[in-house]
Amino acid sequence: MxxxxxxxxxxxxxxxxxxxxxxxxxxxxxxxxxxxxxxxxxxxxxxxxxxxxxxxxxxxxxxxxxxxxxxxxxxxxxxxxxxxxxRGEQGRIRVGMINSAPFHPLVPRVIREFRRRYPEVALSLEERTTPGLAAAVRNETVDVAFVRPLLDSAEGLGTEPVLDEPLVVALPSGHPLARRKRLELLALSLEPFVLFSRAVGAGLHDEIIQACHSAGFRPRVVQEASQVTSIVNLVASGLGVSIVPASMQQMHIEGVTYREIRSETPKARLNLIYRQSDRDSPQILNLRRLARQLGQQAEDGSR
CATH class of the missing domain: 1.10.10.10 (Winged helix-like DNA-binding domain superfamily/Winged helix DNA-binding domain)
Known part of the structure; x- marks a missing residue:
């Protein structure tokens, strides 16, 4: 029959x-x-x-x-x-993100818009460090993840550049440099730095170090942290100064003052990673396209 x-x-x-x-x-x-x-x-x-x-x-x-x-x-x-x-309109997708990702309006917007467009796709969120998320994507406990550039090989992973975000200087609010509206990086040459650990965020760490080198000095790092949110809190406690993604200003932590960087501003890249073997998955394709589209709109709007 x-x-x-x-x-x-x-x-x-x-x-x-x-x-x-x-x-x-x-x-x-x-x-x-x-x-x-x-x-x-x-x-x-x-x-x-x-x-x-x-x-x-x-x-x-x-x-x-x-x-x-x-x-x-x-x-x-x-x-x-x-x-x-x-068509990617049903199913599930597990999304990972680094600790600082939700502070940029783009990431919540991507998640919110994806849920609006694909209400029958079950979406779950998980927060880890960049290396932890890379490992989770590889072992298939996470499908895609918003991360900073990786320290180790990206073998087996695909990368979708989402956004290049400007970096800003984070100062204790009572710091003499906080009286200036914009700062040359060289003004920080004698300051103690609180910095992102390279082991958990090579891309951001290396971008900051290279920017300082280009300005003519090597930062004196007195404390490292695995999360950008921890860095901002350490700056608020007066432990040192730092350079962080501009979106961290959304935290509104008392005791921290942010200042733009004069001259060429270093950037913090945000990528979306996924398994190469799943690059044609409809749900992943839909999220990649949406992140790319909204990321481009965010960059165009900031110019």
Whole structure:
């Protein structure tokens, strides 16, 4: 028994007439009659009583009618579910992010817009360090992750650049340099630094070190931290100064003053990583496209 046999049977049962059912199905009446006869032979009993002006269901046909409609309805639903999953409109996606990512408006906007566009995709969030997220993507406990550039090899991972965010100087609020509106990096050459650990954020760490080198000094690091939020709190406690992504100003921590960097401003890149083996996954493709689109809009709006 094939689904087409059931579709033909249901059409005849609903129309109570072979010619009208054939017209609804878009086939000829003789082939339709042959298909119904084939179904009756397979089941082993008559499904219709032929009348002078149409047909009526036999008791066997009446018993099959409700089941046939249910089977066809479930087959249609299964087909549509498969199509929706194939378009990335259903399924699930596990998203990781570094500690600082939610402070930039882009990341919450991407998550919010993805949920709006694909309400039937189950989306879960997880926060870790960049190396932890890279490992989680590789071992398939996370599907995609917002991270800073990686220290180790990105083998097996795809990378979608999302945003290049300017860095700013974070100072204790009572610091003499806080009286200036913008700072040359060289003004920090004698200051103690609180810095992001290279082991957990090579991209951001190296960008800051290189910017200081280009300004003519090597920063004197007195304390390292694994989270940017911890760095800002250490600056507030007076332990030193730092250079952090501009979005960290959203934290509004008392005791910290932020100042723009004069001259060429170093950037903190935010990437979206995913498994290369899953690069064609519809859910991942949809999130990548959305992050790329909204990231471009954010960069255009900041110019």
């Amino acid at each position: 094939e689904l087409r046999h059931l579709r033909y049977f249901v059409a005849v049962a609903e129309q109570r007439h072979f010619t009208r059912a054939a017209r609804v199905l878009g086939i000829g009446q003789p082939p339709l009659s042959q298909q119904i006869q084939q179904l009756e032979r397979e089941i082993g009993t008559a499904l219709f009583r032929r009348l002078p002006r149409g047909v009526a269901l036999t008791p066997a046909g009446d018993a099959l009618f409700d089941d046939a409609r249910r089977i066809l309805r479930e087959a249609d639903q299964a087909t549509e579910r498969a199509r929706r999953v194939g």
